[in-house]
Amino acid sequence: MSEHVDIDKQVRIYVTVFVSLFVLTIVTVAVSYLDVSVPVALTIGLFIATVKGSLVACFFMHLIDEKKIVYWTLALTVAFFIALMALPLLTSVADQVGEFAEVEAHEPH
Amino acid sequence: MEIPYTVEAHPETGLNNGKIGIWLFLTSEVMLFGALFATFIMLRIGSDGNWAAMQAEAELNIPLATLNTAVLIASSLTMVMAWASLMRGQLGRFKLFGWLTVACGGIFLVIKYFEYTAKFEHHHYPESSTFLAIYFAMTGLHALHVIGGMAWNAYFTGPGSKLFHTNRQWLTDRVEHSGLFWHFVDLVWIFLFPVFYLL
Known part of the structure; x- marks a missing residue:
């Protein structure tokens, strides 16, 4: 301040x-x-x-x-924090895509 | 040997050592709690729709948690009032608000104690469910931070306040830094409260 x-x-x-x-x-x-x-x-x-x-x-x-240095430090932290939060969500999406592909593969054509 | 930039700002950063130090520490704290919040998201997504049932079974006490939220918000006000009192050169008022902040931390922990013991009486332990495991982990870690913040504030309000007579600005800066930690602890609770108790 x-x-x-x-x-x-x-x-x-x-x-x-x-x-x-x-x-x-x-x-x-x-x-x-x-x-x-x-x-x-x-x-x-x-x-x-x-x-x-x-x-x-x-x-x-x-x-x-x-001061600017605090903003820059926090901006970097926010970027890593968002990446950290996105990881479980991406895992969930990847699981659903995997399940969908598995069902597709077993369906008779 | 005198440590430079304890009070005056470093020419490179524009901040004194304490200020840059506490912000770097808080960024590491963001990642610590962030890892647990990410774990929470993963557990909730992976619960196959059983989350609400586990949450209901845990029987968390919403009125007590709401009261605890109000107590922590009040403690954040007393914390900034303690700092403002030092800026005005009022040692007596600083001590009053400082001890009020510590007392609010104590009230928060007592309420948390009643919450935890109620859970244990109903045989609700961390191993009882995934919900309770992450609930105890996150609220327990938060409670440890409250204890740490209370100790920090108690030192500066008590024996540490002697610095007022020799280097008032240094004490004011130190209280601002301990306040930053205390507000961060409040900020974490602001997210823990709805995530565990309401949503």
């Missing part, structure tokens, strides 16, 4: 972020009781969690006003 900051303004932002996080937590719980399909529930739930996480990172962790 830059050296010259208006602390009173910062504190007002912190309190606003805290209230937002609290409200979003209630929204997350409320949404989980909605009668929607699993993929829709997952999308909504993870979207709200991402918004909450961004609020914490940007304001509590001061990422909104940080």
Whole structure:
């Protein structure tokens, strides 16, 4: 965070972020009781969690006003993180393709 | 020998040693929890539709977990307020908010203790199901991070706060760095809560 900051303004932002996080937590719980399909529930739930996480990172962790080297370091981390998350999904897709090919091979032509 | 760039920024990075160090540490933490989240995805996809049944059988306590989420969010506020107090030169308020942060961590762990013991009373152990195995692994690792963050904050709020009288900026920076770790722990819980309890 830059050296010259208006602390009173910062504190007002912190309190606003805290209230937002609290409200979003209630929204997350409320949404989980909605009668929607699993993929829709997952999308909504993870979207709200991402918004909450961004609020914490940007304001509590001061990422909104940080040096470039931190952004570059985090960008690299995000790239590896996405690769890590994609691996199990790719494995799942590969399994399904394999099963499909197996069924095709055994079907009489 | 004096270690350079403990307070002043390094000309190459624009940051002091502590700040660059804590961010590098947090990136490694992202990959640690990332590996477990990837494991979670793999287990869920591979459960052949049994995930919801295992989740229901585990009988996780949503009201307690919601309360724990609120406690951790509150602790993040007290953490930044502790740092803001140091920026204003208010040692007394810094200590108040610092101890409140540690107390919130303690409340979180007590609630977690009640959650875990309720599971054990119903003979729900990590080996009971795939869901419980990853649940205990991830929430347990997170709880260890809460303990680490509490120890770190307790040191700077207690004996470490003597630095206020000799090098206030150094203490302020150190508290900002411990705060970054604490907020990261909060951030991880923000994702653990819906993933295990709600979805």
